[in-house]
Amino acid sequence: MNTDQLNRMHSAPGFIAALDQSGGSTPRALKAYGIDEDAYGDDKDKMFDLVHEMRARIITSPSFTAAHILASILFEQTMDREIEGLPTADFLWERKGIVPILKIDKGLEDETDHVRVMKPIPGLDETLARARDQKHIFGTKARSVILDADEAGVARIVDQQFEIGNQVRAAGLVPILEPEVDIHAPDKEKAEDQLHAGIRELIDGLPEDARIMLKLTPPTKDDLYADFIADPKVVRVAALSGGYSRHDANEILSRNHGLIASFSRALSEGLSVDQSAEDFDATLASSIVSIYQASIS
Template sequence: MNTEEMTAKIAKGKGFIAALDQSGGSTPKALRGYGVEDSEWSGDDEMFGKIHEMRSRVITSPSFSNGKVIGAILFERTMDGQVDGKPTAEALKERGVVPFIKIDQGLADEENGVQLMNPLTKLDALLEKSVAQGMFGTKERSVIKSANAEGIAAVVAQQFEVGNRVIDAGLMPILEPEYDITADDRAEGEEILKAEILKNLDNLPDDRQVMLKLSIPKKANLYKELVDHPKVLSVVALSGGYLTDEACAELEKNNGMIASFSRAMLQDLRAQQSDEEFDATLGNAINSICAASST
């Protein structure tokens, strides 16, 4: 797939985007959930080797290439690795899956009810490498924990600032200002978030587009205006800690949003499953998530 074909695939949204981008801090937990105990690896290299085995098994599973997964977000080490003897991005595109790369370097300490992204000291080099490896886009995460207007404005401003650097490099940015779904004031805060995103979209040149990755809103269809915005290629939803059934039920209430789930897609997969059991389990999750993304 070339860039034009990948853009069209994402714009049509007939499927969902798999999040396969757990990094250092979340990898041990992800491995335990998969049935790989801490005692089975030692040091970062072995840990990342184990998680790459899991991701490779997902990508090469027949159900992953059934057309319902239209994109996948990768961690840098996954992008640098190989799947089925080929660079990961190439292996994905051969399966009709558009590759994205996680570019943030973790979260700063909470201030004004939010966690901004840490300074992106490696961004230019990572973008250059990502372009060379044939990636289509990027993903960057920050977190909102309360309806603090100053904090939310800072999060959105930072997201768009980095997004513009990504566009300058020739890639499509997924901006991810995640709203903590456990926050008591989420409904109020999500209204502030939408207003800030719309303000920043208005300041984007007409020839630029971004993608948005947002928590499933408390008020159904709150983000429909963003879904329909000409400067937004697609709005995708993160599962935010919901289990698969909960995440799918909430997503179905929001027309035009498609899923970009991690935990909700991978939660029932185990290293000990046979290839047939693994593929059937993955296929069931993919079918459920895809159905919820088709509203």
């Protein structure tokens, strides 16, 4: 792994920009950006061209810099495309000083035991090798969802997350484990306590030289994850916005010391395809600064 990138992820101030909307969430992201489905219809290639243009516009913005942003999470198609003649990950690191991370999950299974585990990830070892050797990716991200407190379900989520994480670590990359707790879970606080206990046990079982990251829903109890943030095996702990508005997500984040943002929808909130370059950059700059301030609390 790249030592400079590891040091930056571990100790530099800033947050993670999540630009990893995949096939299922891309239409929503485009609609929020002002592009309706009739602009591409059933043409998936056109849809992905449009969302890459949106992501490239964000990444190349003068506001999108290492002064506030530590890393960016990419969809696999984004990793495989170019920005200004460079592979996206190389553009991020070489031109911007921002660490590139790859989303590797392929979506979620149907709900059982109040959770949705990840679908199988075919060819993962090959993807990891290509991401590491050809695309110069630092780490990965994989998401699953907890819908309510359920010991058996939460245990399945944690076990799967660490199993995938161990596979990523074996490939020489740093995994972000993302067991999201739905913000509308009827007993969110209990689910988070169960999740904390499960993660704590498996972190304690990792070898001393293991390095992982965590991406978690902002907890109901402030500083619930403080022990993870302090753990030498944990490079960084980030919070997803989870459906909160940017204002609310920032407010909750600022109460959790050492927890940084890894926002997607909240980052791009207010951006529009029809904005002038000046308005686009100003809107993005305002979002970035507000998220950064909440992340350095």
